[in-house]
Amino acid sequence: MAIPFRYVAKIGAYLLKQHLMGVKRYPLVLMMEPLFRCNLACAGCGKIDYPDHILNRRLSVEDALRSVDECGAPVVVIAGGEPLLHKDLPQIVEGVIARKKFAIVCTNALLLAKKIDLFKPSPYFTWSIHLDGDKEMHDRAVCQDGVYDRAVEAIKLAKSKGFRVTTNSTFFSDADPERVAKFLDATTALGVDGMTVSPGYAYERAPDQTHFLNRTRTKELFRAILRRGEGGKAWDFTQSALFLNFLAGNVSYRCTPWGMPLRTVFGWQRPCYLLGEGYVPSFKQLMEETNWDSYGVGNYEKCADCMVHCGFEATAVADSVLRPWRAAAVALFGVRTEGPLAPDISLENQRPAEYVFDENIAKLSEIREHEAQQRAQQRPTAA
Numbered sequence: 001m002a003i004p005f006r007y008v009a010k011i012g013a014y015l016l017k018q019h020l021m022g023v024k025r026y027p028l029v030l031m032m033e034p035l036f037r038c039n040l041a042c043a044g045c046g047k048i049d050y051p052d053h054i055l056n057r058r059l060s061v062e063d064a065l066r067s068v069d070e071c072g073a074p075v076v077v078i079a080g081g082e083p084l085l086h087k088d089l090p091q092i093v094e095g096v097i098a099r100k101k102f103a104i105v106c107t108n109a110l111l112l113a114k115k116i117d118l119f120k121p122s123p124y125f126t127w128s129i130h131l132d133g134d135k136e137m138h139d140r141a142v143c144q145d146g147v148y149d150r151a152v153e154a155i156k157l158a159k160s161k162g163f164r165v166t167t168n169s170t171f172f173s174d175a176d177p178e179r180v181a182k183f184l185d186a187t188t189a190l191g192v193d194g195m196t197v198s199p200g201y202a203y204e205r206a207p208d209q210t211h212f213l214n215r216t217r218t219k220e221l222f223r224a225i226l227r228r229g230e231g232g233k234a235w236d237f238t239q240s241a242l243f244l245n246f247l248a249g250n251v252s253y254r255c256t257p258w259g260m261p262l263r264t265v266f267g268w269q270r271p272c273y274l275l276g277e278g279y280v281p282s283f284k285q286l287m288e289e290t291n292w293d294s295y296g297v298g299n300y301e302k303c304a305d306c307m308v309h310c311g312f313e314a315t316a317v318a319d320s321v322l323r324p325w326r327a328a329a330v331a332l333f334g335v336r337t338e339g340p341l342a343p344d345i346s347l348e349n350q351r352p353a354e355y356v357f358d359e360n361i362a363k364l365s366e367i368r369e370h371e372a373q374q375r376a377q378q379r380p381t382a383a
Contacts, residue, residue: 003194003238004164006123007075007102014074015321025287027073028314031262031273034059034092038082039110042142055081057265061088065095067263070283075102077128077260084111090118097124104128106168108147109154116154121162128196129155131167133175134183141172155190164193166238172200173213177224184225184235194238197222198309199247214305215297215344219249223337231334239309241330243316247307249341251319255296255306259314261286271295273310275302277356298345301353 011028018026037055038045059067068076076096083089084107096103106128119125129151132141138148158165167187171180187195199218213221222244226232232244246253257272267279268286275295280286296311297303303311320327 004123010100010102011074011317012321015317019321025258025292027071027259027261027283028256028317029075029077029260029310030068030071030073031260031310032059032064032067032076032078033080033262033264034064034078034083034086034089035081035265037085038080038108039085040082040108040142040144040147054265058086058088059263059265061091061095064092064263065099067268067283068096068099068101071261071263073101073261075104077104077106079106082108082111084115089115093119093125097122100124102126104166106130108142109151110147112154113157116158116161116163119163121164123164126164126166126193127158128166128168129158129192130169131183131187132170133180134186137175137179137183141170152190155192159191166194166196167192168196168198170198170200171213171221171225173217173221175221175225177221177228180225181228184229188235192236194236196237196239196309197225197244197247199307213307215307218247218305218307219341222247223249223335226335227337231330231337233334240313240316240320241327241335242319243309243313245326245330245335246312246316248335248337250336252342252344253312253315253319254298254345255303255311256314256318257292257295257311258287258290259317260310274306274308277354294351298347299350301347301350304347304350 015028035055035058036050078089078092078096080086083105086092089105093103093105102124104126108130109127112127112129130142131148131151132138135148138151139145155165155167169183184195199213199221226244226248229235232241237244242251245251255272260273261283262269262273263283264279267281268283269276270278270280270286270290271292272295280289294300295303297306
């Protein structure tokens with residue numbers, strides 16, 4: 001695994017502290033979306049289906065850093081939307097680094113050449129460049145020609161300036177294992193500091209609903225990919241070895257939805273990064289007032305096919321801490337890509353899906369109108 005010792009030591013100490021304190025639920029990574037606006041419109045994305053007045057909102061520097069303090073996670077992943085569209089992103093990154101937390105900015109890299117000099121290399125800072133396969137695969141996934149080439153040039157530029165650079169890749173049902181393996185080889189040859197991979201998740205509002213993976217197909221796909229890379233040992237991944245082992249169907253995990261909580265311009269999203277079924281104003285409320293047992297594979301229909309890192313990476317990391325010999329075995333021998341699959345979680349008792357997007361938008365529009373009324377009332381007083 002291509003995880004720097006500094007990361008391993010700091011996150012390991014954090015996890016050990018939580019276990020020694022007997023904390024049952026704690027965050028591993030703070031996912032932050034300081035805006036939903038993006039300069040791409042990918043067919044598989046469910047993050048940009050909002051009215052313009054919502055897409056134009058931004059999380060302030062103060063609110064962003066207050067959320068970092070409130071959550072307490074050692075890693076902050078800043079995504080979106082496209083975070084480089086946020087004019088105050090450099091200040092947010094600086095604030096995260098000043099707190100000795102790891103800042104990872106996920107970007108499609110279209111604006112990186114223009115914005116890169118606003119940032120400084122740091123052991124606590126990483127660019128995570130979105131690449132969903134080779135040139136044809138990626139440009140098709142993002143619905144725009146030429147994006148792959150610009151992302152590759154951005155990787156080379158960032159590396160030349162001394163930044164730590166990784167890639168993040170999402171694969172869908174039409175992915176060809178041989179082609180994906182060659183893509184991972186080519187990405188490694190670019191000199192990146194590591195890669196993350198994940199199966200595509202079926203955002204309910206995404207325009208393309210035909211290419212998301214179910215759990216069986218996910219396991220088959222990742223076994224076929226990892227088989228072509230010595231069980232994954234041929235590539236440097238910045239993820240838990242046990243998460244890759246899970247993707248290959250060798251172990252059955254329950255998700256940890258609170259492990260990567262999401263902060264957006266609306267507040268803290270309930271219950272997780274992938275499912276937006278309500279918002280609360282504080283991290284404390286998210287943790288204490290969410291009915292966690294009503295979500296996850298086997299509990300909720302929307303979760304039935306999910307094997308995405310933001311739900312299961314934290315589970316795998318916790319397993320690595322509790323059973324380090326498992327992680328050591330996978331790291332030494334690679335992910336097993338043959339033989340029987342681990343029994344999966346039964347879906348027999350899951351509750352049916354609820355569709356609350358429109359209701360949430362209506363509530364958020366009410367909040368916006370209330371805020372506008374408050375500002376209007378304050379102006380005469382200020383005058």
